[in-house]
Amino acid sequence: MESIMNLFNQYGYIILTILLTLELIAFPLPGETIMTYCGYIVHQQKMSWILSIIMASLGGIIGITISHFIGKMLGRTFFEKYGHYIHLDTAKLNKISKWFERYGLWLIFVCYFIPGVRHIMGYFSGIVKVPFKKFMVSAYLGAFIWTGTFISLGKFLGKNWSLYHSLISKHLIFILLILLAIILISTMIYYFKYRLKKVQN
Template structure:
């Protein structure tokens, strides 16, 4: 329904802003009503009839505790999961979630959901009917992935010492001094979690590639990039292509060498891993592209397709070089502003490079996305191995 309203906006039959405001008002009215129905009628109904569908007092207590911890976050994500979004308001009322807390997450999620789908309908126009199933599919995947990531974060937060101890036992054969890890414990745990998450995404992408299921995804993303950016950004897109140049990467690597040289505590280890990660990434990407052997799109810039584009050499290398170098540099700086700036800059540079590759039709969007994911797997694996190796060296020194 929201996407259809967006299509009417595309046809100039409705106002974009007025459509968002009206739809948001309708959605918020509905979820407010469902909350108060659950609040006033839910508990008496469950107390009387809950045993018929296995919802007794004990189960209700567990549900209440769970919603107190995670219910507000679920509200925002649930809009993208059909079926779930229709019952979250009711259960928030049943569990007596404070209305102010409920309203903040539920209303902001409603506005975001409405704005997104109306805007997609506006951008895609009459092609929405062709692409809506693909868009919905990936939005649902995104919502589920966000939920899993949130769950993983909370599990890590709750059981971080147990997880760290297990990982260290696994890789070091008995290093158990978790409390003495300092910075390493966060780097080890975070890098391993990111590695597992991206590894699962990577296997999913390989499965989709083998099954040739990227067709509509590539078409939708390419169309969206052209519609949103347009011809006015052509020159800027050419500039963004230079982010993938060897000169920029060499400059970043050189800067990292300088930082390690003057601030590194374990210079040789960090330099070895820097060389291994960057050089090994080039070899790995070359091998992967030869294995998948995908012919790229026919670019209007060149007039012929580029061979072996999956995963993208450009985004894989950018993620590898920028990601690992930024990690090494930030390892030696504690200022939050430096961390925020460098992470945001690396993320933005990688994103702009990928958009420019899609804009000029040099690579398929799935090639670009695969470059991000495969590169992320490689970087997170090497960060994990570096920090474990660093800890093992310190442990041997302290024992000696």
């Protein structure tokens, strides 16, 4: 991690984009730690908060898009034979297939917050041939929220970014799901109020 931090301190935004691209292609990199550290640098006012989120999101988007097209091009048979090299063997494919049947495109959206799943979700979505427009909406929005969450977390924690990172990241998926539920309920209430007002008028 120290060598990654040294690279980050030298190249900033560019290395942030490259590292997150590589992680979403399934390289074993600590993306959440990198982003939280980036937030700490933002806290020190050495980097821009908005630009950091944009560049980090770009890295995630590039990585998951590349893996999506690789999955689509090579197909399930290839990954059943060679997928164990990126932890995407037959057992993992079957497991994610069941999750995908249950949660659909929401799984692509939240996969970034699930260690061991975000690295292979792009490949899986390509293997099952998720339409690119639908994939793009879920994956790209998810990338923005994922990067924004951890960079903002590092910015908020400041010099304590490393002390609380592991604890918070364990529970972040549950926090995210609660927030999504609140947003969904609020949207539904707003929609029904709007429809009711139109009917009354």
